[in-house]
Amino acid sequence: MCEPFIATSIVRNGVFFRILRDDPSPGDDKNTFSCRRIGMLGEFRPIVEGRMISRGIDRFGTGQPGASRGHRSHKGIDVIASPMQKIFSPIDGDVVREAFPYKDDPKMRGILIRGTGEYAAWEVKLFYVVGLFNGMVQAGGLVGHAQSLLSKYPGITNHVHMEVFRNHIQVDPRGPFRRCF
Template sequence: MHLYEMPFRRCDGHGCGGFGDSRGARKHNGVDLACRPGTPVNSPVSGRVTKLGYPYGDDLSFRYVEISTNGYRYRVFYVEPTVAEGDEVSRDSFIGQSQSLNGRYSDITEHVHFEVMNPAGEIVDPTPIIFAQQR
């Protein structure tokens, strides 16, 4: 499933899913897109897999996939990867399956988290990318 086909996560007891929404002292640096755990997730862009990372240092069962192109880095969190670092992917490619967050945050809306960094390494709002792909 493409990220743009998933509904935006609305607010729940753990917060709201929009870019810049409050996370206590911090702000949410991506957008959350609701999907059932186990959903096959498409790459948000065509590019190269540059990292398979770990969102949480204290629980290495959670993963993220980073795809890079044109100096931009696109990260999709809470995805069990089915790709390897160095793979070329297109938007037709599946990069993995969405993971369940309920073991970590009870009653949270199940979702993947999408964040984007520009070539300067700054976080940018990915919301316009999602809307552009919905057209």
């Protein structure tokens, strides 16, 4: 038996299709192909297994975009993640470097991913994640593990802080991640 295989891919109205050849058996000269919808072009994947849950209110505030942080506002979004939980890349991309959320605390780590292919306009920063510091990743591929924030903020809900940039401009992550919550 031959497995269906990916022959080629096309984009129609922003929807990414892979064209699968249904029956590659010898003697079939009709070359019948079927279109299978894979997902929206450049659609972000959740960074945790299953749906993402945004951090609710705790004694340190909330994790929603625009939430107050003293003199600055919170431009990212916080997604609940337990220490050592697996964290996945939301996009196909290159891990450019580690990213450090705090200049004065090198124990807290992060990852900067620059999109490639259909994600080329995007960059994503993931904070409180230890993992890759270079190399290619695929959307949905493992990039690291969540860190514990409890030693820094006792009582906080452990989470991964995400920031999203499109064409180098920071955007509200709820847009590209809308299907992940």
